Amino acid sequence: MTKKELRQHFTDIRKNTSCREFDVLITERLKELDIFNSADTVLLFASYCSEPSTWDFAESLLERGIPIAYPRCGCDGEMTFYRVKSTDELHIGKYGIAEPAGSIMDIAQITDKTVCIVPGLAFTTDGKRIGYGGGYYDRFLSKNPNVYTIALAYEKCITDDLPTMEHDIKIKSIVTEERMVLCNE
Numbered sequence: 001m002t003k004k005e006l007r008q009h010f011t012d013i014r015k016n017t018s019c020r021e022f023d024v025l026i027t028e029r030l031k032e033l034d035i036f037n038s039a040d041t042v043l044l045f046a047s048y049c050s051e052p053s054t055w056d057f058a059e060s061l062l063e064r065g066i067p068i069a070y071p072r073c074g075c076d077g078e079m080t081f082y083r084v085k086s087t088d089e090l091h092i093g094k095y096g097i098a099e100p101a102g103s104i105m106d107i108a109q110i111t112d113k114t115v116c117i118v119p120g121l122a123f124t125t126d127g128k129r130i131g132y133g134g135g136y137y138d139r140f141l142s143k144n145p146n147v148y149t150i151a152l153a154y155e156k157c158i159t160d161d162l163p164t165m166e167h168d169i170k171i172k173s174i175v176t177e178e179r180m181v182l183c184n185e
Helices: 003-017 020-032 034-038 055-063 136-143
Strands: 041-043 068-073 079-084 090-092 098-100 114-118 148-152 173-175 180-182
Touching: 020 055, 020 148, 020 173, 041 079, 055 068, 068 098, 068 136, 079 098, 079 136, 114 136
Parallel strands: 041 068, 041 114, 114 148, 148 173
Antiparallel strands: 068 079, 090 098, 173 180
């Protein structure tokens, strides 16, 4: 299958798999991970349509005093993360996805203690991913290689292989409703 066909295939699978029960299980698995205790910032995506929900996890991080940030996509194909104190600070932005208004004062400082929750349509256990085709996360992660990446996925969106290109960045781990996968290790 082409990447376009794979995107449609896994979008359909995700639409038929998405459910509140699986989202709760994914959130509970995330909350158990020790990496968040030492994170200086957690970069989140605002879940959209049939993506695994990030909303309850964001609230749990804020309750624990762990700073969170959301991306805003620029016209230049770049993505900048802005810290928020509440998910109420998000508004519908580019592509119909919630994003922060943000100002220069709110830009998240990216360090080797930053954790990035990465969206996508399909993943392999060795860290390959297919996103939505915009390349925003690949560009961001190529400039910030020390960020620890965790993808959220439904188990049915884990596959044996995916076509990737040289510029595609592999993720370091995946959390599903059934398990945690450590990739590239």
